[in-house]
Amino acid sequence: MWSLVVPLKPLAVAKSRLAPAAGTVRPGLALAFAQDTVAAALACPQVWSVTVVTDDPLAAAELAALGARIVPDAPAAGLNAALAYGGHLIRSATPDAAVAALNADLPALRPLELSAVLNAAARASGRAFLADAAAIGTTLLTAPPGHDLAPAFGGASRARHRASGAREITLRGVDSVRQDVDTPADLRVALALGVGPRTADVAAGLLITD
Secondary structure, three states: EEEEEEEEEOOOOOOHHHHHHHHHHHHHHHHHHHHHHHHHHOOOOOOEEEEOOOHHHHHHHHHHOOOOOOOOOOOOOOOOHHHHHHHHHHHHHHHOEEEEEEOOOOOOOOOOHHHHHHHHOOOOOOOOEEEOOOOOOOEEEEEEOOOOOOOOOOHHHHHHHHOOOOOOOOOOHHHHHHOOOOHHHHHHHHHHHHOOOHHHHHHHOOOOOO
């Protein structure tokens, strides 16, 4: 079983590259992404818990209502510091926990696909990661007991995680775990895969152009 850490920026500044398509509903769309991601993760049979690191009060309340543990972003030093902090808190309580970092912007996430990825990670001899759909970034990083998470997310993180010694997970048929959403084009692909109900509600009526 895995304990997941999910980082989330304050909604007012989250997903800025979606502004041309989402306009004033952008904060709501960022929240919907996180809600659908967390709900799917909690429905995954391989997931023991989800810890969300965020300072946003609305997101904290909504995600706690789904069953996530909420902790403030005490380091306030960016994405990787937040992930490392969340992992540290989990292992402070459960030293032998298997920990995984998961992006908060996977609105098409399917529990069984996440389960397949986590099962593959469990077979790795150490840390493992899943590249995003663009094969540049990372959507999931895992660390079994005895291994630090050592996150290096952001930009070309696939190469950084590989260089750090993490094993790349190369499963087919797990598109929903790879499809993070940063741009209108990403959102179109996620909608085509089939997003969760909260994202579907907020995205309804948006004109997502090229």
